[in-house]
Amino acid sequence: MSRIYELTLEAPPGDIITYDPERLADAMRIDDPSRLAIEAMGSQALVTIYPADPLADVRLPGPELLAMDERGRIWIGSYHNGRRVHVQLYDPVSGSAQRLLLFGTTGAGKSTGGQVLLAGMKRSGIATFYGDLKEGQSAPEARGQVDWAVYSQEGVIAQLHTAWCVMRERAARYAAAGRSKFLRDRPDPLLYVVIDEANRLLEKGAPYRDLATFYIKDIGRTGRSLGVGIALFAQAGHLDELGGSDTMRAMLKEGEVLLLRWTSSMMQTLVADGLLPAGQKLAPIPKKAGATRLVSQFETEAADDRPGTQGTGYHLSGPYPGAKMRFFRVGSPIPTEGLDPEMLALYGDDPHAVLEKASWPAAGRAYADKLDGADAYNAAFPPPDTDGEEGGGRSRSSGGAPAAPGRPQTAARLTIADRVQAALEGADGDMDAHALLEAVNADGGRPVKLGSIRNALSNLR
Ligand SMILES: Nc1ncnc2c1ncn2[C@@H]1O[C@H](COP(=O)(O)OP(=O)(O)OP(=O)(O)O)[C@@H](O)[C@H]1O
Numbered sequence: 454m455s456r457i458y459e460l461t462l463e464a465p466p467g468d469i470i471t472y473d474p475e476r477l478a479d480a481m482r483i484d485d486p487s488r489l490a491i492e493a494m495g496s497q498a499l500v501t502i503y504p505a506d507p508l509a510d511v512r513l514p515g516p517e518l519l520a521m522d523e524r525g526r527i528w529i530g531s532y533h534n535g536r537r538v539h540v541q542l543y544d545p546v547s548g549s550a551q552r553l554l555l556f557g558t559t560g561a562g563k564s565t566g567g568q569v570l571l572a573g574m575k576r577s578g579i580a581t582f583y584g585d586l587k588e589g590q591s592a593p594e595a596r597g598q599v600d601w602a603v604y605s606q607e608g609v610i611a612q613l614h615t616a617w618c619v620m621r622e623r624a625a626r627y628a629a630a631g632r633s634k635f636l637r638d639r640p641d642p643l644l645y646v647v648i649d650e651a652n653r654l655l656e657k658g659a660p661y662r663d664l665a666t667f668y669i670k671d672i673g674r675t676g677r678s679l680g681v682g683i684a685l686f687a688q689a690g691h692l693d694e695l696g697g698s699d700t701m702r703a704m705l706k707e708g709e710v711l712l713l714r715w716t717s718s719m720m721q722t723l724v725a726d727g728l729l730p731a732g733q734k735l736a737p738i739p740k741k742a743g744a745t746r747l748v749s750q751f752e753t754e755a756a757d758d759r760p761g762t763q764g765t766g767y768h769l770s771g772p773y774p775g776a777k778m779r780f781f782r783v784g785s786p787i788p789t790e791g792l793d794p795e796m797l798a799l800y801g802d803d804p805h806a807v808l809e810k811a812s813w814p815a816a817g818r819a820y821a822d823k824l825d826g827a828d829a830y831n832a833a834f835p836p837p838d839t840d841g842e843e844g845g846g847r848s849r850s851s852g853g854a855p856a857a858p859g860r861p862q863t864a865a866r867l868t869i870a871d872r873v874q875a876a877l878e879g880a881d882g883d884m885d886a887h888a889l890l891e892a893v894n895a896d897g898g899r900p901v902k903l904g905s906i907r908n909a910l911s912n913l914r
């Protein structure tokens with residue numbers, strides 16, 4: 454039985470095909486649902502029955518193939534039908550960086566898939582700020598393969614702040630040069646901020662939630678045309694857990710979105726937000742592939758050696774949102790002691806890209822010294838009683854508890870005019886002073902009064 458069967462189904466016009474993957478498999482006497490691929494869209498559906506799980510072993514022919522193609526896309530894996538899954542990190546037509554979200558429950562394969570992306574970034578000459586809020590456990594091989602790696606909330610906030618400063622520096626530089634769009638590597642590289650376990654940064658009660666939300670929103674909106682992209686890997690039961698309602702929604706609507714094994718509430722949010730076409734249902738990804746059956750107590754117990762489904766999911770923003778896909782299987786099959794050589798091979802031996810020199814002053818000491826923890830935070834947001842990074846003075850605290858959360862939550866060095874400008878840049882349409890007041894007061898910084906907004910506006914004018 455090695456044939457592939459493909460059925461095309463069509464409902465009468467006006468009807469939408471809905472289905473229950475498990476029932477369908479059962480009705481067709483398919484005991485292993487991983488052999489079945491169903492894609493339904495409106496009144497049409499495509500059902501494919503494979504002799505065996507088509508995604509059991511998705512292999513990357515060679516690590517050099519992870520480099521971006523001419524359309525700014527990285528090849529990350531395969532659809533069930535063998536077609537390639539690409540994620541776009543740069544749009545050469547509009548000259549813009551992208552936003553990327555990789556969702557999945559714990560163990561779904563976010564960090565490992567994330568390494569495929571990081572290796573692709575490295576091989577594409579992208580300068581990457583990588584933050585892992587699991588203290589470096591998520592992707593130990595990434596250290597040294599990215600421009601700046603951090604492993605603390607303070608480090609991640611410093612990276613976001615730095616990328617934001619670089620973004621504004623580039624804006625000024627490009628404006629002075631009369632350029633309206635970003636041209637990759639001419640002369641500046643793409644810059645990406647990648648945050649693994651972003652849920653720990655953005656969940657309710659997280660120490661820098663508001664500040665992080667401000668930066669993510671602003672980089673998401675304005676960074677695109679300045680070659681500054683952002684990628685978040687997160688587990689979340691609900692989008693609202695991640696920094697409040699609109700931050701993720703805006704990213705979801707326009708960004709690259711990959712969904713690995715999920716929880717049901719997550720799926721409901723995605724459907725409610727219109728990310729999936731009405732009526733479209735994604736076949737859930739079980740934790741393990743292969744058939745299950747009832748085993749009587751009188752039979753000998755067999756070991757459950759069914760393979761896992763890590764890395765399997767859907768590329769929701771891609772051309773086939775309902776088609777099951779899988780990241781390349783990467784790394785050594787058996788866990789290695791220390792760094793995994795196969796994972797390292799993904800990145801290759803070439804040096805990684807670094808941020809352009811012209812932006813180093815704007816990036817400041819946190820970037821220059823590749824700081825992490827409280828040191829990074831204090832360099833990015835110098836406490837009022839030190840000289841700060843420009844003076845080269847060491848900050849008060851080194852390691853230990855951050856001096857941070859008590860301090861004003863928006864970048865300490867932002868003036869009201871800066872914040873007004875950021876809100877204006879991020880606006881979808883015209884804003885009056887009241888709308889601006891609301892936007893500025895939502896950026897996580899010190900509360901501002903209407904009069905100050907009006908003053909800042911007339912100064913800006
Ligand atoms: N693409 C892949 N290729 C090979 N193995 C994978 C892949 N994705 C996941 N795995 C395996 O599954 C395990 C869990 O994956 P990973 O750590 O990437 O999940 P995660 O979603 O980041 O989980 P967590 O939420 O706990 O951080 C890995 O240790 C690895 O063994």
Ligand SMILES: [Mg+2]
Pocket residue numbers: 563564565591649650
């Ligand atoms: Mg992880």
